[in-house]
Amino acid sequence: MLRSTISSLVPRATSVARHMSNAAKLTTVEINDVTGIATLTMNRPPVNGLNLELLTDLNNSIQEIEDNKSRGLILTSSNPTIFSAGLDILEMYKPDKERLKAFWTTLQDVWLALYGSAVPTAAAINGHSPAGGCLLATSCEYRVMLPKFTIGLNETKLGIVAPKWFMSSFLSVLPRRVAERALNQGRMFTTDEALRNGLIDEVANSKEEALAKCAEFIGSFSKVNPLARSLTKQQLRAAELSELENERAQDLEKFIFFVNQPAVQKGLGIYLENLKKKSKN
Numbered sequence: 001m002l003r004s005t006i007s008s009l010v011p012r013a014t015s016v017a018r019h020m021s022n023a024a025k026l027t028t029v030e031i032n033d034v035t036g037i038a039t040l041t042m043n044r045p046p047v048n049g050l051n052l053e054l055l056t057d058l059n060n061s062i063q064e065i066e067d068n069k070s071r072g073l074i075l076t077s078s079n080p081t082i083f084s085a086g087l088d089i090l091e092m093y094k095p096d097k098e099r100l101k102a103f104w105t106t107l108q109d110v111w112l113a114l115y116g117s118a119v120p121t122a123a124a125i126n127g128h129s130p131a132g133g134c135l136l137a138t139s140c141e142y143r144v145m146l147p148k149f150t151i152g153l154n155e156t157k158l159g160i161v162a163p164k165w166f167m168s169s170f171l172s173v174l175p176r177r178v179a180e181r182a183l184n185q186g187r188m189f190t191t192d193e194a195l196r197n198g199l200i201d202e203v204a205n206s207k208e209e210a211l212a213k214c215a216e217f218i219g220s221f222s223k224v225n226p227l228a229r230s231l232t233k234q235q236l237r238a239a240e241l242s243e244l245e246n247e248r249a250q251d252l253e254k255f256i257f258f259v260n261q262p263a264v265q266k267g268l269g270i271y272l273e274n275l276k277k278k279s280k281n
């Protein structure tokens with residue numbers, strides 16, 4: 001059934017050992033022969049932390065799916081319990097200056113590509129999805145999640161601030177008062193809470209079912225003119241997209257300034273330490 005499986009082994013050189021997960025590509029794209037829908041899978045153990053390499057692969061895969069004229073894009077994870085743990089905190093903790101710039105710029109690219117994608121997009125959220133994971137999911141047009149996981153923008157819990165465009169994706173899904181309170185609290189929603197509040201659209205009992213429900217959503221556009229559909233979507237999303245496009249340099253500057261604040265570095269260090277302690281128990 002798979003028209004193609006794009007999962008090349010591209011050797012990569014990097015000078016920073018802690019960021020080298022492996023030399024292989026961290027995403028795969030599988031295109032269903034019958035439906036023409038592309039499934040984009042994140043595969044960066046242990047938690048799909050969004051580092052520069054995973055973001056680069058995500059960006060290239062989204063581009064590839066747009067170029068292939070796929071009927072739609074489903075974003076998911078190869079990890080059975082984690083969709084994505086969000087941004088790899090190691091990219092922001094005691095960062096290398098040039099790498100930090102490339103990291104943030106690539107994250108901006110991924111958001112612009114996914115939120116502004118011409119093809120219908122859906123997320124099969126088959127695991128926890130905090131912060132950057134939630135950003136990816138809410139950039140899609142439809143979300144199906146498995147039970148007993150969590151999703152949300154928890155940045156305030158880390159002592160950091162979700163950038164405006166993270167909030168735009170969140171606000172495109174949630175009512176303003178729910179979004180505002182959740183952002184201020186750094187709230188993580190359980191699957192049930194996410195469904196009740198509209199943060200996700202459906203619950204599925206397995207990854208296969210989630211993928212099928214996402215495909216069904218994408219299939220709902222089969223009788224709609226694709227150009228009219230994509231121009232409508234892009235028009236609806238144009239204000240948020242232009243806002244970041246016009247302010248990319250300032251957004252990068254703000255991020256670099258903020259991340260390098262001693263209080264932020266201290267907070268990230270403590271958060272990482274606690275994560276590590278927890279994983280050892």
Ligand SMILES: CC/C=C\C/C=C\C/C=C\C/C=C/C(=O)SCCNC(=O)CCNC(=O)[C@H](O)C(C)(C)COP(=O)(O)OP(=O)(O)OC[C@H]1O[C@@H](n2cnc3c(N)ncnc32)[C@H](O)[C@@H]1OP(=O)(O)O
Pocket residue numbers: 046047049081082084085086087088089090128130131132133154155158160161162163254255258259272275276277278279280
């Ligand atoms: C004005 C504003 C301008 C600029 C704004 C400036 C800054 C703001 C910028 C960006 C916004 C940030 C967005 C983010 O995405 S920050 C990341 C938030 N993510 C989290 O808080 C998730 C943390 N992780 C977890 O909760 C759990 O790990 C998880 C539920 C995902 C999985 O739990 P599980 O029990 O299955 O695994 P663990 O044992 O916890 O983890 C395994 C392993 O992985 C490490 N880990 C986990 N998450 C991360 C991460 N996000 N980054 C780096 N490393 C991570 C964890 O420490 C363990 O490592 P080890 O002990 O070495 O095995």
